[in-house]
Amino acid sequence: MKNEEALFRYAVRMGDNSLVLGHRLSEWCGHGPQLEEDIAQTNIALDLIGQARNYLTYAGEVEGKGRSEDDLAYLRTDREYLNVHLVELHKGDYAYTIARSFLFDAFHLALQQALTTSTDERLKGIAEKAVKEVAYHLRHSSEWLIRFGDGTDESHERAQNALDDLWRYTGELFVPDEAEEVLAKAGVVPHLKDIQAEWSATVDRVLKEATLKRPADGWMASGGKKGVHTEHLGPMLAEMQTLQRTYPGVEW
Amino acid sequence: MRTAEEIQVLLEQVKDPEIPVISIRELGVLREVKVEGDAVEVVITPTYSGCPAMDAMQEDVEQVLRKAGIANFTVKQVLSPAWSTDWISESGRQKLLDYGIAPPPHTSDIRALKGGVPETACPQCGSTDTELVSHFGSTACKALYKCNACKEPFDLFKCL
Incomplete structure (x- = not known):
């Protein structure tokens, strides 16, 4: 695979x-x-979609x-x-949403931090912006996971x-595909095993603070990085893309 | 023909649409104005990746330039170096406070960087007996606080 x-x-992966x-x-x-969480999640969503715009623009x-x-967002399958x-x-229940966000945010922060020293100017610029936002995301999801874990019997x-349930989806984060291998070898992006060490520590x-048990590593799902997805993605895209699919090129 | 400084002053008319008391110059969003012959380049930077006010600010800049009779201009958005709340000017910080938004702690405040909650004074009554309600307030750049002294809620412009 060529560098380009x-x-x-x-860039598509990061954007997606x-x-x-x-x-x-x-x-x-x-x-x-609760109202504050409604606002928090939509603010975090806004940060993420802003980052996606930067990555997908660059990919194009x-x-x-x-x-x-x-x-790229609306016309890909x-x-x-x-x-x-x-x-x-x-999205599951709120514990599921928080646990998923936490597992991703811990990965995302370590990755964005590493990308702030990328030799690719654009990846570097996007990361410099994103890293400070993602630090707030991780703080938010960590605090809620601790509150749930160290809360009532029900929330625990x-x-x-x-x-x-989510643990089997964490393995994929750290197994590089060909694109990630090529770029890591060229020194453009970090090696995922270095990111894994930091993620694991977080x-x-x-x-520990949440009094929750780290699940044992077992079978890990994968496929997303090459476009083979779970049954959840299709319906989500159908909803997200419906306007552009129904009225191609529409603007508002 | 206007100098870069004159155009900077001109662009003080452009306010943050979500905090209409503070100009993009005071906010630090206006990074640079370059003038070469009759060509003007204005460089702006977003506060957050997903800041929905960015496009509105860009359009406002373009409108102000056009109204001033400047035809040959480009407005460029750059990400790097990343915007920081430390770039908000002293007059900008005072205007935030007068508007009821506590200005951000400086990033040199170690508690803000390490995830601790720095002491925050209520913009209404000045008491420091305040409490963080949520890291995410009415916009991505603000956190929600409440004052235990005057019982009023208020926004803090988050340290970034």
Whole structure:
């Protein structure tokens, strides 16, 4: 794989991770368990979708076929989406949403921090902006996970169940695909095993404070990075893309 | 023909649409004005990746330039170096306070960076007996606080 193709796939992956999780979090808009959380999740969604715009714009430029951020977001099928499974899973109950966000945020912060020293100026610029936002996201999801874990029997049980269910989707975060390997070798992006060490330390620290058990590593799901997704992504994209699919090129 | 400084002053008319008392210059969103012959380049930077006010600010900049009879201009958005709340000017900080928004702690405040909650004075009554309600307030750039002394809620412009 040539560097340019790897860079396109990498920028699409980063954009898709942020876009899909951002869309999932936006599903809490008007449905949050309390007003402050409704507002928090939609603010976080806004950050993520902003990051997605930066990545997909860049991906379109790298590809050089004239595709815009909107073309990439609204006119690709699920098989062309390159996000990890973790971000596309349904929103579940609030413990599930928080646990998923926590597992992703811990990964996302370590990755964005590493990308602030990328040799690629655009990846560096996007990361410099994103890293400070993601630090707030991780703080938010950590605090809520601790509140649930160290809360009532009911909240503890729900948080533990969510972690147990989600754990099998964390392996994929750290297994590089060809694009990630090519770029890591070229020194453009970090090696995922370095990110994994930092993620693991964050997870241990927060789970300890939350009195939650770290699930044992077992079978890990994968496929998202090459466009093979769970049953959750298709319906989400159908909803997200419906306007552009029904009225191609419509603006408002 | 106007100098870069004159155009900077001109662009003080452009306010943050979500905090209409503070100009984009005071906010630090206006990064640079370059003048070459009759060509003007204005460089702005977003506060947050997803800041929904950014496009509105860009349009306002364009409108102000056009009204001033400047035809040959470009407005460029840049991400790097990333905007920081430290770029809000002293007059900007005072205007935030007068508007009822506690200005951000400086990033040099170690408690703000380490995730601790720095002491925040209520913009209404000045008491420091205040409490964080949520890291995310009415917009991405603000956190929600309440004052235990006067019982009023208020926004804090978050340290970034």
